[in-house]
Amino acid sequence: MRLANRVLCAGLALALLVGGLVVAAEILLAALRRGPWLVPHDRWQQWATTTTWSDRGARVLFLALLGAGLVLLTVEWWRRRPSSLALAPGGGEVTADLDRRGVERWLGDRVGRVEGLSEARAEVGSRVVRIRADSLDAEVGPVQQRTRDALGRHLEELALARSLRMKVDVRQRRVS
């Protein structure tokens, strides 16, 4: 998602660069009484002169602009998980962060060692860390508590700059 957003932004940036240069060139050519070069602005001007605000074509154009803008805003403001997690200050003048995926694997491995768990997966967001785990024990309550305690200890060990809310979901796995 993050990579896709960067590709999208690179595409938009390229469009602005090329579009701006082409428009500037077209204006200069028009000032020199030369015809259109790449943009058929004479036809566009003709269309804008003969098309009314309530014409279907104009409405389609406005809807397209509105839709593109809304899509862009949605993509940019969609909450994404951070790519890295800042470490708390304390290393002198060195700022540091941890790769999120590595933290997820590490937490999943550490928490998965809790007695009573058969498997654990960690998902780290900007505010919450969620553990989803399976237990073979008949009583999951104590396992859930042990998992929560272990998660708290391991998060403390990582010394992240921002404390994360813990969500632990231990499900009982039935063996058939």
Next chain:
Amino acid sequence: MSETGTGLDSSNRVVASILGLLLVSAGGYGLVRSLGGVGHPARAGALLDGGLRADIAEHAGWVGGAATFVALLVAWLGWWWLRRQLLPAPPVRRIAVGDGRGGRTSLDAGALAEAVTRDLLASDGVATGRGRIVGRNGFPGLSLTAEVAAGADPQAVRRHVADHVLPRARTAVGRQDLVAHLHLRLADPGDRAIE
């Protein structure tokens, strides 16, 4: 110093949001007006009416100049934005370490990066690592990436950078304002720890 991925993502969000808002405003205004709102009941009028065309024709000189200026400004914004995507933290080739009457002394940034990488790998907890010299406008910084070996303490790696890597790099370039950013990746728990 170097721009982190998060910094780049933030600037992308700001610029793309401004573009999105402009598109929404333009599309929304057009749509509302085409439906008879915004105090323009005459929705049967042309998008580019005679009055507007006459005004543009009358002031063609400065309108053309202003439009060219805006187009070039947009192109520059596009160039600035694209450059940030492609070179979020531009590598530094040479670092000025002295400037006197006799001339200028500079240090090859590649050699310094190699030395910094060696110092980084000297840490017990680092499985793999890489140092780069990045920065803008004559303010170099260290951008360090390291994989923390399974079972090792990330804070210990950070302390190693603060106590050994950064001071040595500062001494090499003769600049106490040199800063460092360390990006750590915890090794896959299945990987063997480096002893």
